[in-house]
Amino acid sequence: MQTQQGQAQPPSAPASGPNPLCEVGRNHPRDRHRMKPLADHPGVWECPRHDLFARVVDKETADELARGDRYPMHNGQEGVVVGTGGERHGGVLLYYRPQDG
Numbered sequence: 443m444q445t446q447q448g449q450a451q452p453p454s455a456p457a458s459g460p461n462p463l464c465e466v467g468r469n470h471p472r473d474r475h476r477m478k479p480l481a482d483h484p485g486v487w488e489c490p491r492h493d494l495f496a497r498v499v500d501k502e503t504a505d506e507l508a509r510g511d512r513y514p515m516h517n518g519q520e521g522v523v524v525g526t527g528g529e530r531h532g533g534v535l536l537y538y539r540p541q542d543g
């Protein structure tokens with residue numbers, strides 16, 4: 443059987459996995475709830491209750507980012523890093539929210 447070295451793997455679709463827990467819920471076990479995939483931005487989840495977003499980034503990127511760092515959001519707005527979550531296939535969950543005043 444022929445191996446297909448060098449062939450790019452198909453892009454993984456992080457949004458196809460289980461929806462991640464909201465960052466707020468991770469810190470408050472009594473308020474655990476999951477985020478919802480954003481229809482317009484595959485691979486991005488949102489928590490409308492907390493105005494929070496999450497997406498998967500590489501581990502290196504996650505390591506460089508800390509809470510409060512600026513992070514450009516999926517829609518081009520300025521965002522702020524809230525924290526990183528558990529590992530997912532393909533990377534690490536990064537939580538962020540829009541920057542406001």
Ligand SMILES: [Zn+2]
Pocket residue numbers: 464465466467475489491492494
């Ligand atoms: Zn939430």
